[in-house]
Amino acid sequence: MADVTAAEKPADEGAEKVPEKASKHYTWHGEDGKTIDYTGTAEMVDIFDDKGKAMCHQFCLSYVSDDVDKSDRPVTFLWNGGPGGSSSMVCIGGMGPVRVPTDGTRHLPNTCPVEDNPYTLLQVSDLVFIDAPGTGYSHVAAGYDPKKVWGVDGDGDAMARTVIAWLNEHNAWDRPHYLYGESYGTTRAAVVYRLLGERGVGVDGVVEQSSILDYAVMLPGNDDYYAGMFPVMAATAQSAGVTGQGVSPEDWFAQAMDFVNTTYINALTIAGNLPQDKMQEIAEKMSEFIGLPVDFIMARKLRIELYEFRAHFAQDKGLSHGRYDTRFTEQVYQPVQGDLGFFQMEDPSYDAIQVVYNEVYQKLLRDMGFAGYPNYCGLNIEVNEAWNWNHDMPGVGTAPMPNVAFDIATALRRNPTSHVIFLGGRHDGATPYWNVIHDMAKMYLPDDLAKQVLWYESSNGHMLYADTEALKATTPVLQDFYDLRHQA
Structure with missing residues (x-):
């Protein structure tokens, strides 16, 4: 394991000071002696509007394989929901290379062991966990109106720009690209899926975990x-x-x-x-x-x-x-x-894991050498309460409550070789599985597009990673999903 390295871009005079980028090399150890050498990087990625005005400083935590040839190795962009939630839980919970093991439905003690995650998506893809604007360590740039990014369409735009900025920064344009969203993050992923296609970025697959597409159901x-x-x-x-x-x-x-x-x-x-x-x-x-x-x-x-x-x-x-x-x-x-x-x-079910997840996540970042800010905002209630729910649905117009099933259907029609998988839990009272099946059925996708949409139901609640048995069962399902790009 190499020493921590840190680097900082030269900042323009008067620019906001952001934490220095930090990287560290690791080795993941899996079952049957399998290993993956990878580099973890915590960094702030700047995004700008079309006129060159700074919009946000976006926190990205990436795990990238040290393999020299990455031409067929996907990169997946992941986030949680809220809106107002950071990406820490989907990272430390179950998709990142290390995790906090859970204990059924029992409340975890404040000090828990951390293990190399046998179910990590790193086995099939490099991973980039992105905190949405105003969450985690991401924040809106000085002088930029937060209302422009605290809403369905503004947030989707900002996150699409973050994906593009990361691809530029890491020279990853020739890689397969995937999106992974949880909860409101599935709403975000649907919008970003469509927006990236409109901006010339191909998306090979979208993982929608604990999905909510049509918010009228909340009325x-x-x-x-x-x-x-x-x-x-x-x-x-x-x-x-x-x-x-x-x-x-x-x-x-x-x-x-x-x-x-x-x-x-x-x-x-x-x-x-x-x-x-x-x-x-x-x-x-x-x-x-x-x-x-x-x-x-x-x-x-x-x-x-x-x-x-x-x-x-x-x-x-x-x-x-x-x-x-x-x-x-x-x-x-x-x-x-x-x-x-x-x-x-x-x-x-939130109390049982939230504190431990946060503490382990902070320790992970400090071990990497990333200083961060005084406060990591795992759930920003200010963002949630200020959220603009208006959504410009493709072919429909602006609606006061979003239905992003239209975004998914539109993106699929434009990109018919891509795939979408919906992961649902039988004990999820936040985003029930019946609703997303119902929402997608109302899109009346023709057979050749409907076959690009996959469904997987398991025992978990809202947070797949909090149910170890469900996470274990879902791992080969996701691995097969990533392999579908070779059949396109």
């Missing part, structure tokens, strides 16, 4: 919200040992999805015109799936909010369930702490 009372949540609740009830006994988790989830498609969505659509006896019949079937009492379901006219399920499902045990991964539980709060907004933001 109060939207039928698709209840439809999407139902299979998640069914999977949770089964994992808790309440329903679905004697049925495999895959089959139980499939049965719940089928019930939504054939029965439940129709009942939601009919709403108050549904006969009472039919409502009773459907409530009884719902109870068999999700374990809540029939009277409880009837009182809510078949429409169960996730927070209600989380709060009531295990209340007899003094527990409430998580949102990101509904298998996680924590002790209920005192009755005086009944603020709904507070409860909805509390999540044992």
